[in-house]
Amino acid sequence: MSNLQGKTIVLGVSGGIAVYKAAALTSKLAQLGVKVRVIMTESAAKFVAPLTFQTLSRHPVFIDTFEEKDASVVSHIDLADSADLVVIAPATANVIAKLALGLGDDMLSTTLLATMAPIMVAPAMNVHMYGNAAVQLNMQTLRSRGVHFIEPGEGQLACGYVGKGRLAEPEEIVQEITRYFAQKKEWHGKRVLVTAGGTVERIDPVRYITNDSSGKMGYAIAEEAARLGANVTLISGPTALLVPQGVELVPVISTQDMFDAAMSELERADVVFKAAAVADYRPAVRAERKLKKKTETLTLELVKNPDILEEIGSRKTKQFVVGFAAETDRLDEYAMDKLKRKNCDLLVANDISQEGAGFGNDTNIVRVYGSDGLIESLPLQSKKEVARRLLAIVAERLPAVLAGRASEKGITNVKPIGTP
Template sequence: MLAGRSVILGVTGGIAAYKAAELASALVKAGALVDVVMTQAAQEFVRPLTFAALTGRPVHTALFGPPAGEAIPHIELATRADLVVIAPATANILAKLAHGLADDLLSSLVLAVTCPVLLCPAMNAYMYAHPAVQANLKRLFEMGYHVLEPEAGRLACGVEGRGRLPAPEVILEHIKGLISSPGDFGGLKVLVTAGGTREPLDPVRYISNRSSGKMGYALAAAAIQRGAAVTLVSAPTSLDPPAGAELVSVETARQMYQAVMERFSTQDVVIKAAAVADYRPKIVADQKIKKSDGTLILELEKNPDILYELGQRKEPHQTLVGFAAETEDLEANAQQKLRKKNLDLLVANDVTQPGAGFGADTNIVKLFYRDGRTQSLPVMDKKTLAHRILDAVIELRSQTHS
C-alpha cells in the first residue's frame, strides 16, 4: 500500500519527537519514500542526522535553504507528496495551521499541499484541554485535516491525562487508511445511507436517535474521492453533502426504505450507515398533542427492516455493508446481525466507549466478515475510518467478483 508513495513527516518541538524516529523507520520498512521536515524547536529534541540515517534522505529544516536557482523547498516537497503527517503536532503548529500562518518550512509546506494531512497532537494534558487548543482542533477538522486523538496516560511531565502521542504502529495504520489507491472505485455505483430517521408524533414532535450522520457523509465523500458514482440517502443532519453526490433527502424510515429500494438494483455497493428507527408511532396526531394531567401512552408499530430486505434481494455482483451500534455483547450481537441480514461486511462499535459515541468526530470499530474473520481498528477520525471500510470493500470485491 505504501510502496513508492511519498510521505512528508513533519516533526515539531515536543518530547514525543523521539517516537517520530520510530515512525520514520516504520514508514521506510513499509516501502514509503520519507522526507522529514523539522522545525527549529524539534531539533532541540532529536538531531536531523537521526532522521537522515533512518530514511536515507536529506532532512529539511529551512524555508530558504537551497542555493539560488534550485527548487523552492516547500513547493517542491508539496508537489510530490501523497500524504503529510505531523507527529508530534504541538499546540503551536496547530494554532498556525488553524489560522493559515506560514513562517517556517513546515507551516508553508502544509498550506501548499493538496494531499491528505494527518495531525497527531501531543502535549501536556492541560494544554490539550485548553479551550484555544480544542477550538483550533475543531477548526482544523472542519477545514478537512485528519486528526488522530492523543492517548490518555502518564505523560513525560508527570501529569496523568490525555496528551500522549499514540504508538508509531497506530499512526502507521492511520496513514495506510489515508493513502488509498485513487480511482479503485472507478466505474462502481455506491449507495450510502446516513443520519437518524425521524418518526413524527404530531406536527411538532418526533421520535429519533442520536445519530449525527458524520460516518455516512464521510463514507460518501471517500467513495467520491476514489472514483465512485455516489448516491447519498440522508435523514436530516446539520452536515453539508459532499460535492459530487446525488443527495436524496428523507425523514422517516418508510421514506428511506422507499428511496433505497427504488435504487438498489442499479447499485454495486450499498453501505447502510444510517440509524433507522425500528418503530414508529401507530397514530400520528393531526394537531399538536397538548399536555394533560394524566400520563401519555404511545403505541408503536414496527418499521420495515431495510437492511434485512436488501440482504434478501442482494445479487451476486453486489456488496452489502451494515453498521451495528451496540451497548453490550458487541461480538455476539454483531455476528447474529451479520448472518441474519446476509451481509458481506458489518461495522460494529460499542457506543459507550469514549471516542466512539454518536456525534463524535472519531470512532472505534470492529469489522466482521461473512467468512468469520474479524478486525479490530484503533480509534481514528471518521474520514480515515471511511477509507479503511472502503479498503475492506475493495478487498471483498477482488475476492468474490474477480
C-alpha cells in the same frame, strides 16, 4: 513499477534531531519515482542543510515564504496545488499546534492551510511532550478533520529519555504512503451508497418520534470514501452536519423516505454502508393538526416500518453490504444474528453504553464481524479513523466475496468492482 511512480508528495520537515530521517525518507521516495518537493522550517535547516534535501530530491527546497523562486507562481499556493499527498516528518509539537489552530506564519504552515491534498503527520518529540494534554488534544482535533497520523516509535530518545516519541522509521513511513495510494486505487470509481443519521416519524405537525443518532459515523464513511476516489451517494436523515466535499446528498425525513431512496440507488451501487439508525416504527395515524392535551394519558398505535437493511440484503447481486448495529449488551451474539438475518457481508457493532461509543460522539469503539465471526476489534478512536479502517477491511475482503459470488453463478474472469 511502484504505485508511487509519478506522484507528487510535498514533504514538510520541521525542526528536531530526527530531520536526518527525513533526508533518508526523501531518498527512498525519489528512488520510487516520487516527485518530492521539500519545505523546511528555519529550525529544521539548523539540523540538516537544505542542500542535502535539494540533492536527494533534485528539486529546490523551500524555507522562506517571501523568497519566490519562480515569478510566474506564488510558491506556497503552487506547492499546495501540486501535492497528491502532504507528509510532515518529523512533525514537532509546534507544527502540530499550528496546523490544529490554523496558523500560517511560515512557508510550511501557509502551504498546509492552502492544500486540498490529504495530510499525513509523523510526530517526533520528547515522551512527555508527546503525552502532554495540549498536544494530544491538537492531534485529536486533526484526526477529526481527517489528518492521518503515523504513530511514533518507542525507545531511547535523543534527549536521553526512554518512551514514545521517536519518529517512525523511513521504511515505515514509505509503507504507510504506499498503502494509502494502493487503497485509493482500489476505491477509485467505485459507487458507494451510505445511509446516515436518524429518521423522523411525525405524530402531528409539531411532534415526532426519532432517536439520538447524529449521523457522524455515516458522514465520516462518506467523506473517507470520497477522499479515496469513490463516487459516493449519501442518503441522510436530518442532521447538523456539513455535506462532505465531493459527496452527492439525498436528504430524507422518514424511514419510508430513506427506504425508497435506498432502493432507487441500490442497483448502481458497488458497496453499501447502511449506517443510519432508522425508526423501526411509525404512528399508524399522523394527525394533520396539533394534538391537544385533553386526557391524562395518550395512547399511540405504532406500525412497523420497512426494514431497509433486510431488503438490501435480499435484493443484493453484486453489492458488498455493510450493516451496523448499536447494542447495549450481548454484542457478539446480537451482531452475528443480525449479520445472518440481514444477509450482510460485514456487520459493524458497538456497545453504546461504553463511554466514547454512544450516539453523538466524535469517537467510537466498534467490533467488525464477517460470516466467520469477529474480524477485528477497534479501540476508542475518532469516527474518521474508524471509517478509514472499515474501508480498508472492505477493500481487503471485496475480491474474495466477488469471486465467490461469481463461482456460484458459474461466471469466470471476474474483475474487482470498478475495474474497467
